[in-house]
Amino acid sequence: MTADRVKNYSFKYFGVMDEAMKSLPLGNGDIGANIWLTSDGLIHILISKTDAWSELYRLLKVAHVVLSMDPCPFSEGASFDLNIADGVLDIDSGNNKLRIYMDVLAPCLRIALNTELPVDTKIRFVNYRNVPIDPKNDFSNYFVRGGKSNIFESADAVIATPNGGMSQIHRNSQSCYEFSLKNQHMEAYIGREKDPLLGYTFGAGVYSPDMVPMQECLIGMAKTQMNMSIFVESRFTDDAKVLAYSLDALYERYGNESLESYAAHVKSWRNFWEQAYVFATGDKEAEKITKAFLYQRYMTHCSDRGNAPMKFNGLLFTADQMNGYPGNYDARRWGAPYWFQNTRIMYWYLLYMGDYSSMIPFFDMYLNMMPIAKARCEIYFGHSGILIPETVSHFGLYANSNYGFEDENGVRCMEGGKALRRGEPCNSYIRYHYNGMLELSYMMLKYMELSGDMSRRDRMLAFIEQALLFFDRHFERYGGKMVMNPVSSLETWQMCVNDAPDVAGLRAVCEKLNAMAELPTSLRSLIDSILPAIPDLPIEDTEDGDILAPCEIKIFSNAQNVENCELYAVFPYELYGLGKDGLDIARRTYDKRAYRHAGGWSQDPVDAALLGLESEVAAHLTRQSGMTDKRA
Numbered sequence: 001m002t003a004d005r006v007k008n009y010s011f012k013y014f015g016v017m018d019e020a021m022k023s024l025p026l027g028n029g030d031i032g033a034n035i036w037l038t039s040d041g042l043i044h045i046l047i048s049k050t051d052a053w054s055e056l057y058r059l060l061k062v063a064h065v066v067l068s069m070d071p072c073p074f075s076e077g078a079s080f081d082l083n084i085a086d087g088v089l090d091i092d093s094g095n096n097k098l099r100i101y102m103d104v105l106a107p108c109l110r111i112a113l114n115t116e117l118p119v120d121t122k123i124r125f126v127n128y129r130n131v132p133i134d135p136k137n138d139f140s141n142y143f144v145r146g147g148k149s150n151i152f153e154s155a156d157a158v159i160a161t162p163n164g165g166m167s168q169i170h171r172n173s174q175s176c177y178e179f180s181l182k183n184q185h186m187e188a189y190i191g192r193e194k195d196p197l198l199g200y201t202f203g204a205g206v207y208s209p210d211m212v213p214m215q216e217c218l219i220g221m222a223k224t225q226m227n228m229s230i231f232v233e234s235r236f237t238d239d240a241k242v243l244a245y246s247l248d249a250l251y252e253r254y255g256n257e258s259l260e261s262y263a264a265h266v267k268s269w270r271n272f273w274e275q276a277y278v279f280a281t282g283d284k285e286a287e288k289i290t291k292a293f294l295y296q297r298y299m300t301h302c303s304d305r306g307n308a309p310m311k312f313n314g315l316l317f318t319a320d321q322m323n324g325y326p327g328n329y330d331a332r333r334w335g336a337p338y339w340f341q342n343t344r345i346m347y348w349y350l351l352y353m354g355d356y357s358s359m360i361p362f363f364d365m366y367l368n369m370m371p372i373a374k375a376r377c378e379i380y381f382g383h384s385g386i387l388i389p390e391t392v393s394h395f396g397l398y399a400n401s402n403y404g405f406e407d408e409n410g411v412r413c414m415e416g417g418k419a420l421r422r423g424e425p426c427n428s429y430i431r432y433h434y435n436g437m438l439e440l441s442y443m444m445l446k447y448m449e450l451s452g453d454m455s456r457r458d459r460m461l462a463f464i465e466q467a468l469l470f471f472d473r474h475f476e477r478y479g480g481k482m483v484m485n486p487v488s489s490l491e492t493w494q495m496c497v498n499d500a501p502d503v504a505g506l507r508a509v510c511e512k513l514n515a516m517a518e519l520p521t522s523l524r525s526l527i528d529s530i531l532p533a534i535p536d537l538p539i540e541d542t543e544d545g546d547i548l549a550p551c552e553i554k555i556f557s558n559a560q561n562v563e564n565c566e567l568y569a570v571f572p573y574e575l576y577g578l579g580k581d582g583l584d585i586a587r588r589t590y591d592k593r594a595y596r597h598a599g600g601w602s603q604d605p606v607d608a609a610l611l612g613l614e615s616e617v618a619a620h621l622t623r624q625s626g627m628t629d630k631r632a
Contacts, residue, residue: 002277003270007085009294015077020046020319020329021629024082024089026109027302028102029358031062031232032316033109035089035100037080041072043091043098045109046329048316050306050361051234052202054153055172056135057143057337057393059311060330062232063156063168063204064126067111069119074098084298087269102302104268105261106254111228121220123206123228125168128327129156141322143336143393144176148183148405151176157240158216161205163248165231166213169203171240177395184403185422189375196395202234205247209256227257234307272301276353285622292625297353300346304358308394309365312342312601337391337399338365340436341490344443345601348572351443356451363447366440367459369396370466377470380423385470386463387423388437390430402427429560432488432495437467438505439572445512464509465523471506472530482506482533489550490568491561498535498552501568506534508573537569539585547589548576562595570607577610587611599627 016039017023023034023046034046045065052060073096081090091098095116102109113121133153135142144151156170175198181190208228211218220226231250237243254261278293280286303315313334322331334342343362350358366388373386373396380387389398404412404419404426412419417426425431441464448454475484482498489499510531513519519527538549548566566589569575576586590607597604605624608616 001270001274003085003273005279006273006277006294007083009291010084011080011082011295013080020044020321023317023319024080025299025302025317026087026089026100026102027299027316028087028104028107029301029303029305030307031102031107031109032302033100033102034317034319037074037078037091039075041069041075043067043074045100045230046319047109047204047230047232049202049232049234050303050310050316051308051394052170053172053197053200053308053394054170055151055174055197056153056176057197058141058153058330059332059336060129060153060170060202062170062202063230064128064327064329065123065204065206065230066126067121067123067228069113069115069121071117071119073115073117073119084294085270085273086266087298087302088266101262101265103254103257103261104265107232107250108254109230109232110257110262110265111230112257113226113228115224118222118224120222121211121226122217123166123208123211124217125158125166125204125206126327127156127158127168128325128329129153129170131155133325141330141332141335142401144179144400145405148400149176149179151179156203159241159244160213160216161244161248163207163251164213165205165207165244165247165251166216166218167203167205167244167247169201169240169243171201171237171243172197172199174198176400177397180397180400183400183405184398186372186376186379186397188379189372192375193371193395199236199238200234201237201240201243203232203240203243203247205231205233205244205251207231207251207256229254229256276355285625289621289625300350301355301358304346304350304355304361306361309338309343309362310346312339312346335391335399335401337393337402339391340388340440341390342601344436344439344572347443351447351450354450356447356453359447359451363444363456363460365394367456367463369394370463372396374466376423381474383473384466385468385473386437386466387434387470388440389425390433390436391427398425402430428494429488429491432486433491434470434487435490435499435501435505435568437470438502438509441467441509442505442512442572445509449512461520461523464513465520465526468506468509468523468526468530471502472526477533480533481535482530484535485553486555487551489565490563492559492563492565493550493554493556494560495555496551496553497555498538500538500548500550500566501573503535503537504569504573504575506530507537508575510534537575538566542588542592544592545588546585547592548585559594562597564593564595564603564607567593567603567607570610571603574610578612583611587613590616599624 017036023036026033032048047062078093088101099112154173210226211220280289322328377387404414414426444460485497538552540549550565605620
């Protein structure tokens with residue numbers, strides 16, 4: 001079986017980890033955990049959840065839990081075996097064994113301890129958010145920056161639950177939502193939807209049939225076997241204590257670990273590995289590629305089925321500490337919002353691997369923000385359609401640091417940029433960056449085509465129609481052709497005319513829609529209007545022949561990023577590739593691309609594969625599969 005083959009790639013380690021950055025990951029799609037053992041014999045468990053949003057729209061860790069044993073059987077180090085085939089971490093030292101896994105069929109982490117000699121055991125919360133946090137201390141992570149509002153992140157409470165557990169709970173007593181609407185000239189939208197943050201509550205509860213609550217801990221005395229469960233919940237509440245009852249209800253429903261529940265968890269992971277797999281064979285480089293692929297697939301599956309989409313900047317497993325807050329693990333580089341251009345890569349991968357159910361949180365987030373996106377388009381520009389920013393919260397707003405804050409003269413300033421006009425963000429990288437709406441539209445069409453799932457067809461077609469309406473209404477036509485000005489060609493050419501990604505996206509979306517049956521009449525009419533008005537893809541003449549260009553006209557002639565925008569016609573929009581016209585032009589464009597990347601979220605490997613450049617693909621894969629984070 002494939003899962004047995006996957007088990008050969010389990011991650012093995014011996015010793016201790018001196019910090020969270022060396023931790024090992026577990027997850028069930030919605031809840032994650034970083035596990036590490038320090039030299040003092042403590043087992044650290046950093047719990048996370050896909051939708052643990054704070055007052056200031058940060059994705060916080062749910063809790064930091066520490067398990068201690070006396071005498072500690074792991075004080076001299078231990079053997080770690082992260083079995084990715086089963087989703088289980090085994091920690092062994094002689095005849096002392098600790099098994100940990102994030103239960104796929106219950107919202108909890110399961111812990112089973114078996115020791116050769118009796119030990120006293122304590123499991124407790126390290127509440128590093130025991131006082132309110134002022135956002136002015138860390139400018140890179142907050143939706144509202146310090147000094148611009150009176151909104152703080154409230155302190156967490158560690159409280160006993162009525163049913164014998166111990167919990168740590170965070171409840172949003174404030175919210176940056178209304179402040180952000182006002183700051184972004186969206187006052188008219190206040191009251192039209194429920195505040196997505198105010199009263200939102202999340203937390204973790206620790207339970208054990210072998211332990212008793214004592215002084216904010218669970219204590220077990222002189223035992224050789226102990227089982228523990230850490231349940232995690234998120235919901236709106238009127239009081240933090242309400243969540244303690246919810247955690248108790250989860251414990252009552254799912255109970256303690258059993259042989260049957262463990263077997264069901266393992267079976268779920270093994271079924272997952274049978275659904276889609278890749279094994280490269282032939283030499284050491286092939287083995288390295290296989291290992292990198294399997295580890296990435298494991299990490300993604302740990303995070304891909306939550307109440308919110310995966311965060312591109314670390315998934316559930318960020319483990320660095322915040323500047324100025326030792327022991328606080330809530331830092332996340334590139335901040336709180338979803339960045340479409342980065343997030344999309346993970347979801348194209350899921351789509352083509354056939355992990356269709358994992359696409360749903362991503363699609364639903366954007367479908368659910370249509371009302372505010374329509375209102376924004378009307379308020380900012382006075383025309384129909386939707387405007388969804390490149391970087392956006394799950395409830396549809398710009399990060400205030402992107403949109404900017406007004407100074408005493410009414411000028412919005414932030415991140416090195418200035419803006420006067422309503423609807424124009426200070427951040428020039430996303431100011432005229434509209435392509436995400438088209439790429440998401442194309443991804444939705446591909447999803448329906450490949451999965452056959454039509455459960456969201458009407459909502460998806462409505463989204464696509466509104467995205468096309470934006471382009472149809474926002475730009476004038478000259479000589480029957482749409483003139484997109486000003487636009488950005490991604491983040492690289494920040495003010496230009498007729499950028500290649502938007503031209504390619506309009507053509508790909510409209511042509512795929514045009515081939516579909518039973519479209520709404522309004523959408524069919526819109527396609528008929530837009531298709532003949534789409535400009536030609538920009539072409540540049542070189543001494544070696546024509547190549548695709550990033551845009552028709554560069555208004556700002558200096559590149560501000562390092563994207564090969566012209567190759568969006570290859571991926572994601574599939575206008576060029578093997579078996580299609582113009583393959584020579586596309587290959588020549590790839591060969592002459594300005595930016596050649598050695599890692600990260602570059603599209604070079606994908607473009608090379610779609611253009612049939614086998615040696616290029618091999619070089620990219622062998623190089624990138626060997627890359628590691630030097631901090632870990």
